[in-house]
Amino acid sequence: MDMSPPSDQPMPADGPKVIPAATLVIFRTATAGGPPELLMVQRAKEMRFAGGAAVFPGGRVDQADRELARAILPDEAEEIAAARIAAIRETLEETGLMVATRSAVTAAQAAEARQMLLEDGRLAPVLDHFGWELEPERLSFFAHWCPPWEGAFDTRFFVIDLGTGAVDIQVDATENTRLFWASAAGALAMADKAEISVIFPTRRNLERLARFASHLEALDDIASHPVRRIHPRIEIRDGAEWLTIPADLGYPVDGQPRATAQRG
Template sequence: MSTTSDKPAVLEGLATVPAATVIIFRDAPIGPPQLLMVQRAKEMRFAGGAAVFPGGKVDPADRVLAAELMPHDDQEIAAARIAAIRETLEETGLVIAIREAVTAEAAAQARKLLLAQGTLATVLETFGWTIDPDRLTLYTHWCPPWDGAFDTRFFIVNLGTGAVDIEIDATENTRLFWASAEEALGLAERGEIKLIFPTARNLERLAQHGKYADVLQDLARHPVTMIIPRRTDRDGEAWIEIEEGRGYPVLSQRAATARRG
């Protein structure tokens, strides 16, 4: 099942939680681009102990800032963009989708301010920064059909050379690392990291492409619509699956081995 991606998820009367995540690319010396991943603290309710992309839920302040800075844009997507920028700074120390040049020192100071004040608006005003929302490309939109599920928009952004400073927040997450999509899948196969169902499927999709430009071409062939994983029964065994035609090479996984979050 899929639907348009510019609306909040309304699934069978269930209450979902709007969220945003960012797949951050950087060039590797050899081979396909690397992606930034964070390993969640085991104590976290959502995806505890799993390796995921930076992100989190959309806060009310994100909606206020989105309405102020992007009044003519779809507000669900605009608020998700704000949340993606804020959560990336909070979790990794990276400043993304800003028009001005940002030094490592300024990024570190901005992160401290964000952690103290809690809103991206304060950071932008203090440092005189301007958001460039078009640098964040909407890549996919997932929402599982259960109460309290995260209604998540995934964005992609390319850092190019990748000469950046990152540092774990040491609260929600315990580790930051760069790996290509194929490398991350290999780590999961060897049991070195754990992946939740949406992360695994998106890594498999990204692993098909050797360049960021190829990812954009794939996106052009598969316009974003909401992806809603479904639980199905195959000969008495439960599976989780997504519909075909969205660019994903693997469409299903046994429910017994799939982590929902």
Template sequence: MFRSPPSDQPMSADGPSVVPAATVVVFRHAAEGGPPELLMLQRSDGMRFAGGAAVFPGGRVDPADRELARRILPGEAEEIAAARIAAIRETLEESGLMIATRQPVTAQEAREARALLMEVGRLDIVLERFGWELEPQSLTFFAHWCPLWEKAFDTRFFVVDLGTGAVDVTVDATENSRLFWTSAADALAMADSGEITVIFPTRRNLERLAQYASHAEALADIAAHPVSRINPHTEQRDDGEWLVIPEGLGYPVLGQLKATARRG
């Protein structure tokens, strides 16, 4: 049976050819109290991966992300360090939100930075232009998902807290058609009612995130569970074929009927 390598390592040579990627769950305080709200994007219908689905900001790790990671995070495993950089870059590109900087960023600066990023495609040039320093380790490594098929996304998930509701974000209409803030519980209710669709990993992560009343609770729970590459697999049960994940990684729901699970 194939064994995935540790989460700080790339997929092994005897595994499928996969695409390293990163996703970040951005928390903010709810305006009227209650559970934290999370930033979600609705993918454009024509996108190859998860077209039309609601997802967290993210995308593939670029070579320039690895170059920057080697410079500013030399002591961390490259796969995780580069994923941190990719998560920051993709969040700016997809939502116009600049996260994990040591300096405060105004809405106007974020708009200008996003325009530059769209032009040059590299976060390091943006940082140099605006004189920003990153705090990439403000992103907490949360989970790691990778289906065992060719060209699957090998995705590392992070969480980060804005600590405020006062943020200015705008959807990237090339890849995403809608941007919204919602609690994890409300996102699950929207999925159940058919208002949004979510793929299998997103639903499992929303169920996990719905357990947390704050970002601090999330960090405590994340620290209590190991992060390892989750390779969903099928399991035959009395009521049909299920898509399932392992126990012990912090997830309250471990699977669903494969016929009802959207995988990408």
């Protein structure tokens, strides 16, 4: 039985000391038709978490994210509200994309905003400078993953749709080495050919996302699978250790042999 706290709550004080984080799965319409494409970043090999792996944009939740969340989303649970802000901020920092603003953002504005963010570290001054109003509710809460050990990232995943996807992106070149767009199925194929590496949560999320022909299909699936904090665990299957997740959260694959699972 899952005894973890609800996904709108922090890890209890008597639980492992984890690091709140947020990740954003960005959809765009494929220019040549077919399934939507997703924006992925390849982490620098030197990074402590997921070094060398392809992941979705994201990072840890900062105190400034919490302060901005309390101002913008006072009625939402702070853990989710702050994670929304962190996902938006980290996406701008890592990719140069400014998402979830009420007004349109030009490529030149996004580039200037990113530079401001890199210098100051806080999103609020960037919003004030450009007069942008955030619509963080456009990020749909998709999943929540947290390995049950000290120092793990307690990560809330969100999804958002860019529509056309005719946008400028540029790798930050500090934490990441490249950016690329790929369908979920395409990213899995790249991983299977060892063109990219993916950690266990990313693979499971790609498998789930590969089932959707559109962002709207993803939203329908999210609505039918209430988010719970996922604690991957080890179990024995056919005499071998497997890393597994609960089977009732919308994921088509609920585990893989531990020996083949990259855990970040």
